[in-house]
Amino acid sequence: MALVVYYIIGSVLVILLGALAYRVLVMRRRVNELLNQQTITETRLYDYQTRFDTVFGLANIGIALTNLDGSFIKTNKTFYELFNYNEDELLTINIFQLMHAADLANFQTFMQHLIENKAQSQQFELQCSQKGGENVWVIITIALIRDNQSRPSYFVVQVQNISSQKKAEEKLRHMAYHDPLTGLANRNKLEQFVNHILASSRRHQQNFALLFLDLDRFKNINDTIGHEAGDALLQIIAERLRSTVRTTDLVARLGGDEFVLVITDVKRTEAVALIAQKILDTVLQAIVIKGQELYITTSIGISLYPYDGQNMQALMKNADLALYRAKDHGRNNYQFYTIEMTGRAHERMAMQNALAHALAKNEFFLHYQPKMSIDSRAITGVEALLRWQNKEYGMITPDEIVALAEETGLIVPVSEWVLDTACRQLKDWHEMGYTSLTIAVNCSPRQFKQSTFTDDVLSTISRVGLPAASLEIEVTEKLIMEDPENTLRVLYALKDLGVKIVIDDFGTGYWSLNNLRRLSVDKIKIDKSFVKQVTVDETSASIVSAIIAMVNKLGIVSVAEGVETREQYEFLVHEGCMEIQGYYVAQPLAAADMTQFISHPVPVAEMINGKSELETQ
Ligand code: C2E
Numbered sequence: 246m247a248l249v250v251y252y253i254i255g256s257v258l259v260i261l262l263g264a265l266a267y268r269v270l271v272m273r274r275r276v277n278e279l280l281n282q283q284t285i286t287e288t289r290l291y292d293y294q295t296r297f298d299t300v301f302g303l304a305n306i307g308i309a310l311t312n313l314d315g316s317f318i319k320t321n322k323t324f325y326e327l328f329n330y331n332e333d334e335l336l337t338i339n340i341f342q343l344m345h346a347a348d349l350a351n352f353q354t355f356m357q358h359l360i361e362n363k364a365q366s367q368q369f370e371l372q373c374s375q376k377g378g379e380n381v382w383v384i385i386t387i388a389l390i391r392d393n394q395s396r397p398s399y400f401v402v403q404v405q406n407i408s409s410q411k412k413a414e415e416k417l418r419h420m421a422y423h424d425p426l427t428g429l430a431n432r433n434k435l436e437q438f439v440n441h442i443l444a445s446s447r448r449h450q451q452n453f454a455l456l457f458l459d460l461d462r463f464k465n466i467n468d469t470i471g472h473e474a475g476d477a478l479l480q481i482i483a484e485r486l487r488s489t490v491r492t493t494d495l496v497a498r499l500g501g502d503e504f505v506l507v508i509t510d511v512k513r514t515e516a517v518a519l520i521a522q523k524i525l526d527t528v529l530q531a532i533v534i535k536g537q538e539l540y541i542t543t544s545i546g547i548s549l550y551p552y553d554g555q556n557m558q559a560l561m562k563n564a565d566l567a568l569y570r571a572k573d574h575g576r577n578n579y580q581f582y583t584i585e586m587t588g589r590a591h592e593r594m595a596m597q598n599a600l601a602h603a604l605a606k607n608e609f610f611l612h613y614q615p616k617m618s619i620d621s622r623a624i625t626g627v628e629a630l631l632r633w634q635n636k637e638y639g640m641i642t643p644d645e646i647v648a649l650a651e652e653t654g655l656i657v658p659v660s661e662w663v664l665d666t667a668c669r670q671l672k673d674w675h676e677m678g679y680t681s682l683t684i685a686v687n688c689s690p691r692q693f694k695q696s697t698f699t700d701d702v703l704s705t706i707s708r709v710g711l712p713a714a715s716l717e718i719e720v721t722e723k724l725i726m727e728d729p730e731n732t733l734r735v736l737y738a739l740k741d742l743g744v745k746i747v748i749d750d751f752g753t754g755y756w757s758l759n760n761l762r763r764l765s766v767d768k769i770k771i772d773k774s775f776v777k778q779v780t781v782d783e784t785s786a787s788i789v790s791a792i793i794a795m796v797n798k799l800g801i802v803s804v805a806e807g808v809e810t811r812e813q814y815e816f817l818v819h820e821g822c823m824e825i826q827g828y829y830v831a832q833p834l835a836a837a838d839m840t841q842f843i844s845h846p847v848p849v850a851e852m853i854n855g856k857s858e859l860e861t862q
C-alpha cells in the first residue's frame with residue numbers, strides 16, 4: 246500500500262517536474278525568441294541609422310532638421326558648407342538668420358501654415374546670406390514631420406544651391422539686352438527703358454530727352470585703320486558716353502556707329518544742351534589705339550518728351566531728323582528737333598560761357614538796397630543785390646545770373662565773390678561810423694549743398710573783421726522746402742556762428758510755424774507779391790496782416806519787401822510791421838550812392854519824390 250502511495254506521489258512529482266521542465270523549456274525558448282527579435286530590431290535599427298547617416302551625410306543636397314522655432318537640430322555637410330559655416334556654428338543659430346529680411350515674413354507664415362495643417366511642403370527660390378555676408382541663390386524645400394499622434398515635431402529643410410544657374414540666366418538676360426562689343430544697352434533694352442520712362446514721366450509730369458548720335462565719317466576711319474581698331478575705337482567712345490551721363494540715364498548702341506542716349510528728368514532744355522556739348526567735347530579728345538593718335542567727331546540730334554513726340558517711334562524719328570540737320574550744319578554739333586530750341590540753347594550756352602569769364606573781367610558789381618525801421622525811421626541795414634553788366638548782353642538780372650550759374654556750378658565762386666564784396670563794403674561803412682548797419686546776402690540752393698559753406702562764411706567775416714551779427718543770410722522759403730533736412734542743418738550751423746537768419750519771399754511756400762520757432766529765425770521778409778496787393782486785394786491784405794501778427798508774436802522781426810507806395814506803407818504801419826524795404830524807401834543803389842543815402846536819411850514823406858531822382862542813376 247505504502248509502495249503504491251510512494252509510486253503515486255513519485256509519479257505526480259515526475260509529472261509536475263516534467264511539466265515544470267517543459268514550462269522552463271518553453272520560457273527559455275520564448276526568451277531566446279525575444280532576445281533574437283531584439284537583436285534583429287537592433288540590427289535593423291542600426292542598419293537604418295547607418296543608411297540614414299550615409300544618405301544624410303553624403304547627399305548632394307543640403308538637408309537640415311530644425312525645431313519648430315527654426316533652430317537647427319542637425320544639418321548635413323552640404324548644408325553647412327553651402328552657408329560657409331561648420332556644423333557646430335549652425336547649431337547655435339536659427340534658419341531665419343540665413344534669410345534676407347524681405348523674405349522672412351513670407352517664409353515664417355508658410356511654416357506656420359504647415360504647423361496648422363493649412364499647407365503641404367513647398368519650394369522657395371530666394372537669396373540667402375552666407376557667413377561673411379556673401380549672397381547665395383537657393384531653392385529651399387520645407388516639410389513638417391509629425392509624431393505618431395500627429396503633433397508637429399520638427400521641420401525637414403532641403404536646400405539646393407542654384408547660384409551658377411542664376412548666373413547663367415543673368416548672363417543670358419544680359420546678352421539679350423546688351424551690345425556684346427561695348428557692353429552698352431542694345432535696341433531691346435532701349436525700347437524697354439523708354440517705355441518705362443514714358444510711363445513714369447507721364448505719371449510724374451517729367452520731361453526726358455532722347456539724343457541720337459552718329460560718329461562723323463566713321464566708315465572712312467574704319468576702312469583706314471582696320472576693323473579691329475575700329476571696334477576698339479567704338480569701345481572707347483562707349484565708355485566716354487557712359488561717363489557723361491548719370492546712372493539713371495541710359496546709353497545704348499544700335500549697331501555700327503549709332504548711339505542713343507536717354508536723359509531722364511529734364512528740368513531745363515539748357516541742361517540737355519550742356520550734356521550734348523559735353524559729349525561733343527569728350528568725343529573730340531584724342532583716342533590712342535596701338536600707339537596711334539586718332540581724332541573723331543560726332544553729330545547729335547535731340548528730341549524732347551513730351552514736346553517732340555509721345556512715343557518711342559516719334560521721338561526716335563524726330564531725333565533722327567535733328568541728327569540730319571546737325572550733319573548738314575557741318576557735323577560736330579548738336580541740334581534740337583525744334584529749331585527755336587537749338588537757337589535758345591545756343592544762346593544760353595554762349596551766355597554761360599560769357600558768365601564764366603565775368604568774374605575775371607570784373608563784370609559783376611553789387612547794388613545795395615536799404616531797410617528802414619518803421620519805429621525809428623533809421624536805416625537798419627542793406628541788402629546786397631548782384632548785377633552783371635556785359636558788353637554783348639547788357640545788364641543781366643540776378644535771377645537770370647543765378648539760374649545760369651546754378652546749372653554750371655559757377656554759382657559757388659560768384660556767391661563767394663558776393664559775400665566777400667558785401668562784407669568788405671559793410672566794413673567800410675562801419676569804419677565811417679555806421680556801426681549798427683547790417684548787410685543781407687542772398688543765398689542759392691547750390692551754396693547750401695557745399696559742405697564748406699559755413700566755414701567759408703566764418704572765414705570771410707573773420708578775414709574782413711566783421712562781427713557775425715552784422716551779417717544776415719537770406720534764404721527763401723522755397724529753398725528750405727526743397728531740401729529741408731540739409732538746409733536746416735546749415736542754418737543751425739550759421740546760427741551757431743552768430744550770423745542772423747532771414748527767411749526771404751515768405752508766404753510763397755508752406756513752411757510751418759513750428760519750424761520758425763525751432764530755428765529761432767531772426768527776420769521774416771514778406772514776399773513782395775503780397776505787399777504789392779495789400780491795398781487792392783483783400784486776400785493779400787489779410788495774408789499780410791496774419792503773417793505780421795504771427796511773426797511779431799514769435800518775437801521775430803517782420804519785414805515787408807517791395808513797398809512802393811504811401812498806401813502800402815500806411816497799411817503796414819497799421820498792421821504793426823517792423824521794417825520795410827522797397828522803392829518807397831530807396832531803389833537798390835550803387836555803393837557810392839548808398840553812402841550818400843545813409844549819411845542823409847530821407848524823411849518818409851519825401852521818399853516818393855526822392856524816388857524819381859534816384860531812378861535816374
Ligand atoms: P529778392 O531777394 O527778393 O530781392 C528783392 C528784389 O526786389 C530785387 O530784385 C530788388 O531790386 C527788387 N525790389 C526792391 N524793391 C522793390 C520794389 O519796391 N518793387 C519791386 N517790384 N521790386 C523791388 P533783383 O535785384 O532783380 O533781385 C532778384 C532776386 O535775385 C532777388 O530777390 C534774389 O532772390 C536774387 N539775388 C539777388 N542777388 C543775389 C545774389 O547775390 N545771390 C543770389 N543767390 N541771389 C541773388
Ligand code: CA
Pocket residue numbers: 628687719749
Ligand atoms: Ca532777398
Ligand code: CA
Pocket residue numbers: 749750770772773806
Ligand atoms: Ca524777396
